[in-house]
Amino acid sequence: MANASAAHTSLEETGRSYAPHEAVIEASRCLMCDDPPCNTGCPAGVDVRRFIRKIRFGNHRGAVRLIREANIMVGICGRVCPQEMLCMEHCTRTNLDTPIDIAGLQRFAGDIELASLAPLPDPAGGRRERVAIIGAGPAGLGAAVELRKRGIGVTIFEKSDVMGGVLTRGIPPFRLDQTFAVEELSYVQRLGAEVELEQTASEPAELLKGGFSAVFVGIGLGRPYTIGLDGEELPGVYVASDLLTGITKKVRPDLGSRVVVIGGGNVAMDAAMAALRLGAERVDLCCLESYEEMPAFRSEIEEVQSEGIAFHTRTRPVRIVADGDKVVGYEGVGIRWREAGSLAPSNAIDVPGTEFGLAADSIIEAIGTGVLDRFEGVETDGRGVVITDPETMATSLPGVFAGGDVVSGGATAVRAYAEGKKAAEGIVAFLDSRGTEGGGR
Ligand SMILES: Cc1cc2nc3c(=O)[nH]c(=O)nc-3n(C[C@H](O)[C@H](O)[C@H](O)COP(=O)(O)OP(=O)(O)OC[C@H]3O[C@@H](n4cnc5c(N)ncnc54)[C@H](O)[C@@H]3O)c2cc1C
Numbered sequence: 529m530a531n532a533s534a535a536h537t538s539l540e541e542t543g544r545s546y547a548p549h550e551a552v553i554e555a556s557r558c559l560m561c562d563d564p565p566c567n568t569g570c571p572a573g574v575d576v577r578r579f580i581r582k583i584r585f586g587n588h589r590g591a592v593r594l595i596r597e598a599n600i601m602v603g604i605c606g607r608v609c610p611q612e613m614l615c616m617e618h619c620t621r622t623n624l625d626t627p628i629d630i631a632g633l634q635r636f637a638g639d640i641e642l643a644s645l646a647p648l649p650d651p652a653g654g655r656r657e658r659v660a661i662i663g664a665g666p667a668g669l670g671a672a673v674e675l676r677k678r679g680i681g682v683t684i685f686e687k688s689d690v691m692g693g694v695l696t697r698g699i700p701p702f703r704l705d706q707t708f709a710v711e712e713l714s715y716v717q718r719l720g721a722e723v724e725l726e727q728t729a730s731e732p733a734e735l736l737k738g739g740f741s742a743v744f745v746g747i748g749l750g751r752p753y754t755i756g757l758d759g760e761e762l763p764g765v766y767v768a769s770d771l772l773t774g775i776t777k778k779v780r781p782d783l784g785s786r787v788v789v790i791g792g793g794n795v796a797m798d799a800a801m802a803a804l805r806l807g808a809e810r811v812d813l814c815c816l817e818s819y820e821e822m823p824a825f826r827s828e829i830e831e832v833q834s835e836g837i838a839f840h841t842r843t844r845p846v847r848i849v850a851d852g853d854k855v856v857g858y859e860g861v862g863i864r865w866r867e868a869g870s871l872a873p874s875n876a877i878d879v880p881g882t883e884f885g886l887a888a889d890s891i892i893e894a895i896g897t898g899v900l901d902r903f904e905g906v907e908t909d910g911r912g913v914v915i916t917d918p919e920t921m922a923t924s925l926p927g928v929f930a931g932g933d934v935v936s937g938g939a940t941a942v943r944a945y946a947e948g949k950k951a952a953e954g955i956v957a958f959l960d961s962r963g964t965e966g967g968g969r
């Protein structure tokens with residue numbers, strides 16, 4: 529019955545970095561391919577082959593500098609990137625034995641840098657323009673770094689008390705240590721970006737009127753969906769993203785010994801692993817999708833499985849069972865899809881005779897997140913996702929650009945960062961096209 533083990537009782541970061549000699553051995557397995565597939569797999573444009581080569585020959589600082597030219601999230605991406613579906617996916621070495629552990633090598637490089645605190649390159653100076661960035665998540669930081677490198681002034685407005693977005697206020701500490709993340713991301717301040725924490729930004733149109741030459745919107749997704757079951761208001765029912773944000777702020781709720789998590793994405797996986805670490809003896813994960821259909825990264829699903837969490841795939845929630853105001857159970861039923869190709873709840877049909885019940889002290893809902901804020905003049909689709917020109921990331925409001933989850937509807941940290949970089953290119957082109965018209969703030 530119990531699926532907790534001693535290994536899963538700590539919320540501290542797990543995994544360890546290579547020692548320098550181990551990193552050199554791993555880097556030496558790289559085939560140094562011509563036209564390497566690892567390079568094309570990185571959305572942020574990291575030259576993977578070259579950084580591995582630098583580690584191989586002991587130039588660890590050089591490796592860090594090279595990665596950082598493309599992506600300041602060196603050790604962060606080494607920890608959280610789903611590299612098995614990015615740079616490592618087509619690694620040629622797989623044909624011989626196993627792919628190069630690019631994630632591990634990048635984590636090693638990030639740790640070396642933080643330990644050594646190497647001096648920074650001076651950003652170019654001399655431009656008068658200042659750009660407002662709304663949100664200090666990976667997208668906003670990607671835009672900020674690229675703009676600072678061109679000498680453009682940047683003010684980042686962040687409504688939370690810390691930079692990093694989901695990296696520091698969502699991903700639980702056992703996967704990414706927040707202190708490490710904040711320190712690595714502080715590079716953006718060392719490059720001269722102003723960061724205003726606990727500042728909810730005004731409307732982009734107001735910021736433009738207030739003297740900013742352009743605005744980048746990188747607000748991510750901030751509105752978790754709920755299922756709408758009776759009993760959701762009970763104290764034992766949690767929204768996963770709130771629970772995970774609380775954990776990053778050292779809130780440690782007592783979830784009881786039996787926990788049910790509803791959802792098949794990364795947030796559900798993190799919530800299930802967090803529940804074990806908060807003391808649950810058994811965690812059941814129930815989701816609409818089959819194992820193959822689950823949207824979570826494969827590596828996360830495998831990690832959750834290895835921790836003994838029980839999966840109830842192709843099921844939907846029916847009822848929260850309560851005794852007074854205390855949650856005591858969960859009821860679900862097996863489903864099949866009415867039409868192939870759509871994984872929406874409205875496409876699910878109950879399969880008679882597959883009803884089931886689980887004991888539960890707490891239930892955690894992790895069924896997706898939508899856009900929280902909409903801005904005047906910035907066109908969105910029906911779900912509130914911002915519509916942009918895919919080449920420049922320009923929105924429908926002139927001078928306003930957007931990127932990251934608020935545009936993709938939810939993807940990865942590295943993709944958000946890459947979109948921030950792309951938007952910075954769009955912003956520079958926009959400012960250049962305005963010539964001397966573009967005033968400074
Ligand atoms: C629990 C969880 C686990 C995840 N795990 C992974 C993983 O392992 N690997 C991975 O690659 N991706 C993962 N993701 C996805 C990844 O974190 C996101 O794709 C990425 O953070 C998106 O970056 P962003 O900058 O677009 O948005 P966010 O990271 O959401 O940042 C947006 C920022 O904008 C701020 N903001 C919002 N509105 C305003 C406003 N009006 N004024 C000022 N500031 C504002 C927010 O406070 C926030 O800091 C995970 C997501 C979640 C929720």
Ligand code: SF4
Binds near residue numbers: 557566567
């Ligand atoms: S594809 Fe693999 S083996 Fe080839 S250069 Fe990249 S990491 Fe090395």
